[in-house]
Amino acid sequence: MANYNIPEDNYYTKDHEWAQVDENMCTVGITEYAQDSLGEVVYVELPETGQKVTQGEPFGVVESVKAVSDLVSPVSGTVIEVNEGVLDEPGVINDDAMNEGWLVRIEMDSEKELAILMRAPDYRKLVNK
Amino acid sequence: MTPLKSEHEALGAKMVDFAGWFMPVEYFGMRAENLHVRSKVGLFDVSHMGEVRVRGAKSLETLQWLTTNDVSKLVNGAAQYSLLPNEQGGVVDDIIIYCIEQGRDYLVCVNASNADKDFAWMTANNRGAEIVNESAHWGQIAVQGPSGVELVARVFSDSKNKNAIKEIASFHFAPAEFQGALCYLARTGYTGEDGFEIFVPADKVVALWRALLEKGADLEAKPIGLGARDTLRTEMKYSLYGNEIDDTTNPFEAGLGWVVKLDAKDFIGKAKIAAVKAQGLKHKLVGFRMIDKGIARHHYRVVTIDNREIGKVTSGTVSPTSGETIGIAYIAADFAKVGQEIAIDIRGRAAKAVIVETPFIKKDSLKKKGS
Numbered sequence: 001m002a003n004y005n006i007p008e009d010n011y012y013t014k015d016h017e018w019a020q021v022d023e024n025m026c027t028v029g030i031t032e033y034a035q036d037s038l039g040e041v042v043y044v045e046l047p048e049t050g051q052k053v054t055q056g057e058p059f060g061v062v063e064s065v066k067a068v069s070d071l072v073s074p075v076s077g078t079v080i081e082v083n084e085g086v087l088d089e090p091g092v093i094n095d096d097a098m099n100e101g102w103l104v105r106i107e108m109d110s111e112k113e114l115a116i117l118m119r120a121p122d123y124r125k126l127v128n129k
Numbered sequence: 130m131t132p133l134k135s136e137h138e139a140l141g142a143k144m145v146d147f148a149g150w151f152m153p154v155e156y157f158g159m160r161a162e163n164l165h166v167r168s169k170v171g172l173f174d175v176s177h178m179g180e181v182r183v184r185g186a187k188s189l190e191t192l193q194w195l196t197t198n199d200v201s202k203l204v205n206g207a208a209q210y211s212l213l214p215n216e217q218g219g220v221v222d223d224i225i226i227y228c229i230e231q232g233r234d235y236l237v238c239v240n241a242s243n244a245d246k247d248f249a250w251m252t253a254n255n256r257g258a259e260i261v262n263e264s265a266h267w268g269q270i271a272v273q274g275p276s277g278v279e280l281v282a283r284v285f286s287d288s289k290n291k292n293a294i295k296e297i298a299s300f301h302f303a304p305a306e307f308q309g310a311l312c313y314l315a316r317t318g319y320t321g322e323d324g325f326e327i328f329v330p331a332d333k334v335v336a337l338w339r340a341l342l343e344k345g346a347d348l349e350a351k352p353i354g355l356g357a358r359d360t361l362r363t364e365m366k367y368s369l370y371g372n373e374i375d376d377t378t379n380p381f382e383a384g385l386g387w388v389v390k391l392d393a394k395d396f397i398g399k400a401k402i403a404a405v406k407a408q409g410l411k412h413k414l415v416g417f418r419m420i421d422k423g424i425a426r427h428h429y430r431v432v433t434i435d436n437r438e439i440g441k442v443t444s445g446t447v448s449p450t451s452g453e454t455i456g457i458a459y460i461a462a463d464f465a466k467v468g469q470e471i472a473i474d475i476r477g478r479a480a481k482a483v484i485v486e487t488p489f490i491k492k493d494s495l496k497k498k499g500s
Binding site: 040068 | 476
């Protein structure tokens with residue numbers, strides 16, 4: 001079993017995204033487990049800044065040689081920043097999914113939505129199943 | 130289940146169900162595995178492939194009726210790529226026939242996912258041969274890559290002269306012994322690299338696998354998964370049954386007219402196959418390279434710049450060897466020319482691509498897939 005970096009401070013989804021929350025700002029990426037399962041990421045489709053996203057709804061696509069996966073938003077809100085770096089060089093997601101490979105920053109509509117996301121211990125259980 | 134299951138797991142492979150078999154899909158990364166086969170040597174467990182034995186005085190007559198290529202051309206020790214046609218002129222399977230004894234004894238290698246269907250079909254259309262499904266008896270290991278021939282020669286040098294093994298020509302094979310068991314060393318493959326496909330009795334597969342890894346250590350022999358097997362064959366534009374060919378495919382549209390010998394003999398579905406050829410082909414199988422981003426996947430639509438559908442994608446991937454995003458598609462004959470710009474409907478986005486020459490990669494050591 002691979003030893004994935006699953007920081008305690010983050011929130012996680014069953015779709016294997018991480019969400020790092022700073023007040024009403026939420027940075028979103030895919031987890032190390034997700035990038036490892038996908039293999040070499042070759043293409044990423046992300047929303048434009050200003051676009052609205054909804055918790056549990058797709059907001060983009062991450063594509064590897066093996067598979068195409070929807071990116072599912074962990075929270076509702078407005079996209080205020082997109083990581084142009086991963087659009088140009090999707091391999092960054094494989095190299096550093098938890099930091100440099102972040103995807104979007106979302107201004108959250110409501111922090112209450114965080115209550116249904118997983119914390120690190122639960123997510124660790126999910127990927128070690 | 131492959132007899133090598135515990136070997137794969139001990140070597141850290143990711144395993145998947147494939148056609149009812151539990152097979153290794155990836156060992157150390159599909160991309161790295163593909164490149165390793167192109168530069169060194171890789172071992173593929175292909176024990177899931179089916180083997181059907183066709184024997185007896187009516188074996189040649191039966192195979193002539195069942196297949197599209199001219200089996201009478203096969204001498205002892207020669208192999209031939211061919212098709213099992215159906216009555217509608219489609220393809221039941223693509224196969225390789227190995228001639229053990231001309232007019233008396235042939236081994237037919239068929240796809241794993243079609244093995245039961247093929248055996249039933251061959252039996253139902255038998256013209257007096259003894260047809261036996263030997264799939265359970267045989268395991269298969271493919272040894273492919275620039276050092277593949279040297280490795281196989283080393284492992285079988287106890288029973289056979291090393292040079293005799295190296296001199297087995299492309300699309301030929303020879304018997305050899307491994308720990309007292311009869312094997313066949315076939316100079317065939319599905320990667321575009323030189324090497325062998327080894328037919329080995331199932332109870333010796335594990336020992337042979339270990340011997341290949343051990344004697345290939347200095348050649349950097351490594352196990353390779355089915356994922357890289359697929360990118361390697363896509364780089365060569367080799368057909369995969371279920372993608373490029375199926376029950377409805379006309380062999381000429383698939384670019385496989387060279388294994389259909391209309392003038393040589395009669396066979397199942399011949400009139401239907403000939404009629405399509407005579408009318409002129411409506412579609413052709415072509416290779417393309419993506420200009421825009423994204424991978425064209427099986428079943429995606431091929432469209433013109435103004436969004437008229439002109440074809441369907443059969444395979445697509447990123448070529449580890451060239452780094453380009455490549456694909457294979459059936460395209461309306463009018464558009465099927467090298468240099469033609471097309472678009473692929475990638476989830477609603479018209480992504481530009483261009484038709485290119487194939488194979489997608491050029492190598493000095495390229496072998497043709499039989500003749």
